[in-house]
Amino acid sequence: MHSLDPVPHLTRVRRTRPLVHNITNHVAMNPMANVLLALGASPAMVHAREEAAEFAGLADALTLNIGTLSPHWVEAMVEAARAASAAGTPWVLDPVAVGATAFRRETAARLLEPGPTVIRGNASEIMALAARGAGGRGVDSTDSSEAAERAAVDLARRQAAVVAVTGAVDLITDGRRLARVAGGHALMPRVTALGCSLTGVVGAFLAGAEDPFEATAAALATYAAAGEEAGKRAPGPGSFAVAFLDALYALDEATLADRARLEVTDAP
Numbered sequence: 001m002h003s004l005d006p007v008p009h010l011t012r013v014r015r016t017r018p019l020v021h022n023i024t025n026h027v028a029m030n031p032m033a034n035v036l037l038a039l040g041a042s043p044a045m046v047h048a049r050e051e052a053a054e055f056a057g058l059a060d061a062l063t064l065n066i067g068t069l070s071p072h073w074v075e076a077m078v079e080a081a082r083a084a085s086a087a088g089t090p091w092v093l094d095p096v097a098v099g100a101t102a103f104r105r106e107t108a109a110r111l112l113e114p115g116p117t118v119i120r121g122n123a124s125e126i127m128a129l130a131a132r133g134a135g136g137r138g139v140d141s142t143d144s145s146e147a148a149e150r151a152a153v154d155l156a157r158r159q160a161a162v163v164a165v166t167g168a169v170d171l172i173t174d175g176r177r178l179a180r181v182a183g184g185h186a187l188m189p190r191v192t193a194l195g196c197s198l199t200g201v202v203g204a205f206l207a208g209a210e211d212p213f214e215a216t217a218a219a220l221a222t223y224a225a226a227g228e229e230a231g232k233r234a235p236g237p238g239s240f241a242v243a244f245l246d247a248l249y250a251l252d253e254a255t256l257a258d259r260a261r262l263e264v265t266d267a268p
């Protein structure tokens with residue numbers, strides 16, 4: 001068992017206020033920007049092909065999400081990914097519903113090429129991506145994160161990337177280490193784009209981090225702690241969405257240290 005303290009990572013994000021460039025889906029655009037602001041990062045949603053690569057070169061981190069694709073956006077994403085990789089800027093791929101259609105599979109394959117720092121998806125998405133095949137029904141997971149453990153470790157090794165699988169328990173692996181983050185709240189998957197927004201939070205934690213595996217696990221532990229706090233106050237998804245932003249904003253280092261349920265072992 002290795003130890004991993006998420007607190008210094010949250011401190012770094014709030015101190016440095018990283019500029020996070022996101023090309024995300026139409027559903028996530030607003031909630032994701034609000035989540036990043038509540039966290040203490042600076043979001044920018046910049047998707048035109050004419051400027052995506054240039055902006056990726058300025059940002060502290062980039063995140064790409066294939067939730068509501070169109071051909072123009074795909075080219076913007078590919079160019080932004082190449083620019084980030086060339087500049088040594090960390091970037092995250094969120095392969096929304098990748099198993100559902102050929103367009104998504106082909107786009108994900110093109111985006112794996114320039115080498116994401118982190119791949120963050122739900123269990124069905126990570127299993128489909130690892131198998132290079134179909135799987136899952138849509139944007140919601142039909143599998144548990146435990147079922148995706150082997151796929152996550154294999155994908156991390158094949159891509160030389162960190163892979164994060166979210167669900168009731170989150171898994172994070174770099175192919176060598178495996179972290180489990182418990183906590184969060186059952187209302188989290190009942191609010192749209194909370195996973196997409198988490199992808200932005202992972203981007204914020206990657207900015208200036210030495211170890212992307214540790215930074216990703218810290219991001220997921222922070223998210224789970226905020227979700228747990230929000231769940232104490234919200235009776236349903238509508239109020240949960242608001243309570244979650246407030247909880248993320250209010251989350252202090254002592255509460256994170258107290259709430260974080262994070263364990264790290266060797267990957268199987």
Ligand SMILES: Nc1ncnc2c1ncn2[C@@H]1O[C@H](COP(=O)(O)OP(=O)(O)OP(=O)(O)O)[C@@H](O)[C@H]1O
Nearest residue numbers: 122166167168184185186188189192193194195196
């Ligand atoms: N049953 C659950 N209990 C606690 N936390 C959960 C549960 N399911 C998901 N979460 C948390 O919700 C967040 C989003 O994960 P989820 O797997 O729902 O992403 P997603 O499917 O990509 O979401 P979306 O596509 O709607 O943005 C993560 O922080 C995860 O830990």
Ligand SMILES: Cc1ncsc1CCO
Nearest residue numbers: 025027067068096139193
């Ligand atoms: C609902 C939905 N449809 C495409 S993207 C998205 C946001 C959650 O992934």
Ligand SMILES: [Mg+2]
Nearest residue numbers: 096122195196
């Ligand atoms: Mg998702």
